[in-house]
C-alpha cells in the first residue's frame with residue numbers, strides 16, 4: 001500500500017506502512033497477560049481488548065488525523081493510511097480465525113455504537129494455507145518493488161539494512177540501464 005504511489009516521500013510511506021499494523025496495538029495486552037499469568041491477579045487484556053480497542057472507526061479516525069498532521073503529501077497519505085488501516089480489518093475478517101475457533105468479531109462502530117460485530121462465515125484460520133500463499137506472494141512483490149524502486153520496507157528500521165538488501169537483489173538481478 002505504501003508503494004502504491006512512486007512519488008510518496010519516505011515519511012509518508014512509513015505512515016502508510018505503520019497504519020497497516022497499528023490496529024494490532026490492542027494485542028499488546030498479551031504481554032501483560034503473560035507477565036501476570038502466575039500472579040494472584042492475572043490480567044486478561046488480550047482476551048478483553050484484542051480486536052476491540054484498535055479495530056474500529058474511532059481508532060481509524062484518530063489514525064487518519066495523526067497521518068494528516070504528520071504527512072508531507074497530506075491528502076494522498078491520509079487516504080492511503082485509511083485504506084491501509086481498513087485493509088488490515090478486512091484481512092482480519094477473512095483469515096484470522098483464532099486457534100480455538102474464535103472468530104474475533106470486529107466491533108467496527110466503536111466507540112460510537114456497539115451495534116455492528118463483523119464476522120465472515122468463510123473466515124479461515126490464522127495458520128491456514130491461504131495466509132502462507134498470500135505471505136509468499138506479498139514478500140515476492142515487496143522484493144520486486146525493492147529491486148525496481150531502490151528501497152524496501154526495511155527502510156522503516158535501518159537505511160543501511162535497506163541499502164544492503166536492495167544491493168543484494170540488484171547484484172543478483174542487475175537493473176538494465178534505461179534505453
Ligand SMILES: [Zn+2]
Pocket residue numbers: 023024055088092
Ligand atoms: Zn488485527
